[in-house]
Amino acid sequence: xxxxxxxxxxxxxxxxxxxxxxxxxxxxxxxxxxxxxxxxxxxxxxxxxxxxxxxxxxxxxxxxxxxxxxxxxxxxxxxxxxxxxxxxxxxxxxxxxxxxxxxxxxxxxxxxxxxxxxxxxxxxxxxxxxxxxxxxxxxxxxxxxxxxxxxxxxxxxxxxxxxxxxxxxxxxxxxxxxxxxxxxxxxxxxxxxxxxxxxxxxxxxxxxxxxxxxxxxxxxxxxxxxxxxxxxxxxxxxxxxxxxxxxxxxxxxxxxxxxxxxxxxxxxxxxxxxxxxxxxxxxxxxxxxxxxxxxxxxxxxxxxxxxxxxxxxxxxxxxxxxxxxxxxxxxxxxxxxxxxxxxxxxxxxxxxxxxxxxxxxxxxxxxxxxxxxxxxxxxxxxxxxxxxxxxxxxxxxxxxxxxxxxxxxxxxxxxxxxxxxxxxxxxxxxxxxxxxxxxxxxxxxxxxxxxxxxxxxxxxxxxxxxxxxxxxxxxxxxxxxxxxxxxxxxxxxxxxxxxxxxxxxxxxxxxxxxxxxxxxxxxxxxxxxxxxxxxxxxxxxxxxxxxxxxxxxxxxxxxxxxxxxxxxxxxxxxxxxxxxxxxxxxxxxxxxxxxxxxxxxxxxxxxxxxxxxxxxxxxxxxxxxxxxxxxxxxxxxxxxxxxxxxxxxxxxxxxxxxxxxxxxxxxxxxxxxx
Numbered sequence: 001x002x003x004x005x006x007x008x009x010x011x012x013x014x015x016x017x018x019x020x021x022x023x024x025x026x027x028x029x030x031x032x033x034x035x036x037x038x039x040x041x042x043x044x045x046x047x048x049x050x051x052x053x054x055x056x057x058x059x060x061x062x063x064x065x066x067x068x069x070x071x072x073x074x075x076x077x078x079x080x081x082x083x084x085x086x087x088x089x090x091x092x093x094x095x096x097x098x099x100x101x102x103x104x105x106x107x108x109x110x111x112x113x114x115x116x117x118x119x120x121x122x123x124x125x126x127x128x129x130x131x132x133x134x135x136x137x138x139x140x141x142x143x144x145x146x147x148x149x150x151x152x153x154x155x156x157x158x159x160x161x162x163x164x165x166x167x168x169x170x171x172x173x174x175x176x177x178x179x180x181x182x183x184x185x186x187x188x189x190x191x192x193x194x195x196x197x198x199x200x201x202x203x204x205x206x207x208x209x210x211x212x213x214x215x216x217x218x219x220x221x222x223x224x225x226x227x228x229x230x231x232x233x234x235x236x237x238x239x240x241x242x243x244x245x246x247x248x249x250x251x252x253x254x255x256x257x258x259x260x261x262x263x264x265x266x267x268x269x270x271x272x273x274x275x276x277x278x279x280x281x282x283x284x285x286x287x288x289x290x291x292x293x294x295x296x297x298x299x300x301x302x303x304x305x306x307x308x309x310x311x312x313x314x315x316x317x318x319x320x321x322x323x324x325x326x327x328x329x330x331x332x333x334x335x336x337x338x339x340x341x342x343x344x345x346x347x348x349x350x351x352x353x354x355x356x357x358x359x360x361x362x363x364x365x366x367x368x369x370x371x372x373x374x375x376x377x378x379x380x381x382x383x384x385x386x387x388x389x390x391x392x393x394x395x396x397x398x399x400x401x402x403x404x405x406x407x408x409x410x411x412x413x414x415x416x417x418x419x420x421x422x423x424x425x426x427x428x429x430x431x432x433x434x435x436x437x438x439x440x441x442x443x444x445x446x447x448x449x450x451x452x453x454x455x456x457x458x459x460x461x462x463x464x465x466x467x468x469x470x471x472x473x474x475x476x477x478x479x480x481x482x483x484x485x486x487x488x489x490x491x492x493x494x495x496x497x498x499x500x501x502x503x504x505x506x507x508x509x510x511x512x513x514x515x516x517x518x519x520x521x522x523x524x525x526x527x528x529x530x531x532x533x534x535x536x537x538x539x540x541x542x543x544x545x546x547x548x549x550x551x552x553x554x555x556x557x558x559x560x561x562x563x564x565x566x567x568x569x570x571x572x573x574x575x576x577x578x579x580x581x582x583x584x585x586x587x588x589x590x591x592x593x594x595x596x597x598x599x600x601x602x603x604x605x606x607x608x609x610x611x612x613x614x615x616x617x618x619x620x621x622x623x624x625x626x627x628x629x630x631x632x633x634x635x636x637x638x639x640x641x642x643x644x645x646x647x648x649x650x651x652x653x654x655x656x657x658x659x660x661x662x663x664x665x666x667x668x669x670x671x672x673x674x
Contacts, residue, residue, distance in 0.1 A: 095311030276348030290368025329355030470569025484584030485557030522559030
C-alpha cells in the first residue's frame with residue numbers, strides 16, 4: 001500500500017441546512033474545478049443534482065465530486081443532512097479518510113450533531129468541525145465551542161479562533177501558527193496583525209489546544225511543563241497524528257457562500273487529512289493481497305444503468321477485470337452527475353464501477369480466491385420507523401412496481417418492502433415521511449409508476465370472554481351421493497397468547513376417525529374471520545359428539561358442519577377486539593425527556609420507566625408499551641419535539657383488549673371497507 005498516496009477522501013456531513021452543498025460548491029470553485037459557483041436555491045449546484053433534491057433544496061443522496069489542490073487529489077462525498085437519509089451518510093462514511101462535520105453557529109442546534117458524533121466515534125472515523133455561516137451569528141465563539149464539547153465524546157479543540165462576530169466578523173486567528181487573517185469576499189484572506197484585544201483570548205485558547213495535544217504526546221507535555229514554546233511543526237504534526245487517530249476534533253470556521261475561510265480550510269485539509277494508508281491500517285487491512293474494494297453507494301441511472309461507488313482499499317481496479325465474480329463494465333470518476341472514464345484506479349481512490357449488477361451497498365469486492373483476509377465494518381441497516389401501504393394507480397403496473405421497488409431498495413438499504421397478504425397491502429418502510437415521499441417521487445419520475453398510499457392497516461385480532469356449546473349440521477341432497485356432517489362442539493376462551501387448540505372427545509365412533517382432521521381444519525379456516533371481522537385467537541374448540549352417514553359423509557361435509565357450529569356459537573361468547581402492543585424504546589436528549597413522556601401517554605402508551613442511555617452522555621432511554629395503531633407517525637412527532645434527534649426501536653410484545661368505544665369505531669370502519 002502506497003503510504004505516499006496523493007489521494008484523500010473526505011465526507012461532508014452535518015445537519016440539514018448547515019451548508020454542506022454550498023461548501024462543496026465553494027471548494028470546487030476556488031480550486032478551479034468549476035468555472036462558476038451554483039447556488040442551492042438556483043438548483044444548479046454540482047451536489048443536489050437529482051430532481052428530488054432540487055425540488056426540496058436539500059440533499060437526498062450522496063453526491064461525489066473531486067478536485068485537485070496542494071498537490072493532492074480530493075474526492076468529496078456530499079452527504080444528506082436530514083436524519084431520514086442517515087443510512088446514505090453512514091454507508092458513505094465507511095469509506096472516507098476524514099469527515100467534515102458542517103454546523104451552523106446556533107447554540108440550540110448543536111444537539112443535532114450528537115448522533116453523528118456518536119456514530120463517528122463508534123467507528124473511530126477521524127472528524128473535524130467546520131462552523132459555517134459565521135457572518136450570521138452574534139453568539140460568542142467560545143460559547144459555540146462549549147456547545148460542541150457537550151455533544152462530543154472526543155476533546156473539541158479550536159484550530160481557528162474568530163475575530164469579531166455577526167456583521168462585525170473580521171476573520172480568525174490560526175492557533176497553531178498564531179497568525180491572524182482577515183476575510184475577503186471572493187478572494188484569499190489577508191494576513192493581519194493579531195488584534196491586541198484578542199491576544200489574551202488567543203493565548204488561553206492556544207494553551208488549551210496544546211494541553212489537549214500533550215495528553216497524546218509526552219515530548220510536548222514535557223515542553224509545556226518546562227514552559228518551553230513548542231515549534232509550530234511539532235504542533236501541526238501532533239494535530240495531524242491525533243486527528244488521524246480520532247483522538248481530537250479540531251474546529252474551523254468560515255462563510256462558504258462568500259468563499260470566506262474556504263481557501264485556508266483547504267490548506268488545512270491538505271496538511272492534516274489522514275492519508276489513505278492511515279485509515280486502511282486502522283481497519284486492519286494487510287498491505288499485500290488481492291484487490292479489495294467496498295461499495296459505498298449504489299445508483300440506478302436512467303441511461304447509464306447501475307453504478308457502484310466504491311472505495312478501493314488495496315490493489316488496482318481496471319475496466320474489464322473480475323470482482324466478486326462480476327465483470328467491471330467501466331471505471332469512472334464522478335463530478336456530481338458527470339462521469340469521466342479513467343480506465344483504472346488504485347488504492348485510496350473512490351470511483352464508480354459500471355454494470356456490477358449483483359453488487360450491494362456495503363459489500364466488499366475482491367478478485368482473490370477463497371475467503372477475504374479481512375472483515376471490513378459496514379453501516380448496519382437502520383430499523384424501519386415509518387411505513388406507507390402502496391397500490392399502483394394503474395393495475396397493469398403491478399409487475400413493474402415490484403421491479404422498481406427492488407431497485408429503490410438496492411439504492412437505499414434503509415428502505416424495506418414488506419408484502420402483507422393478511423391485510424392485503426404492500427408496505428414500504430423507511431426512516432420517515434420525507435424519506436418515503438422522495439422514494440415514491442423517484443418511482444414516478446425514474447420508473448414512471450405512480451402509486452397511491454395509505455397508512456398501514458393494523459392487524460387486529462379478536463377473542464372471546466366466555467364459553468358455550470354449539471351444534472352444526474350440514475346436509476345436502478341433490479341426486480346421487482349427497483353431503484352430510486353433524487358436530488357438537490364446546491368453545492372455550494384460552495389465556496392470552498395461547499393461540500388455537502383443538503381437542504377430540506368423541507367416543508363410540510360418532511364421528512369416524514378419518515373425519516376428525518377435517519373438523520379441526522374447518523375450525524381453523526372459519527376462525528380466520530370471526531364475528532367482528534378479524535382473525536380469532538386464544539380459542540379452544542372441543543369436538544364432543546356428532547353423526548355421520550355411511551354414504552354421504554365426507555371431509556367437506558364435516559368442514560361445513562363445524563363452520564356452522566362456530567357461526568352459531570362465537571357470537572354468544574362475548575367476542576372482544578384485540579390490538580397488538582409494541583415494546584418501544586425511545587431515545588432522546590435529556591432536555592426533551594418530559595415531552596417524549598407526554599407523547600407516549602397521548603398515544604395510549606404505558607410508560608415502564610426511563611434511565612440514562614448507555615454510551616450516550618446527556619441522553620435518556622424511555623421504555624414503553626404503545627398500541628401499534630398509534631405508531632404510524634410517532635417518529636414524525638418525536639423528531640418534531642426533539643429537533644430531529646429522537647429515535648426509537650420496537651418489537652411486538654403482546655395482544656391487548658381495545659377499549660370498548662374505540663373498538664366499536666374500529667369494527668364499524670372495518671365493515672365499511674370490507
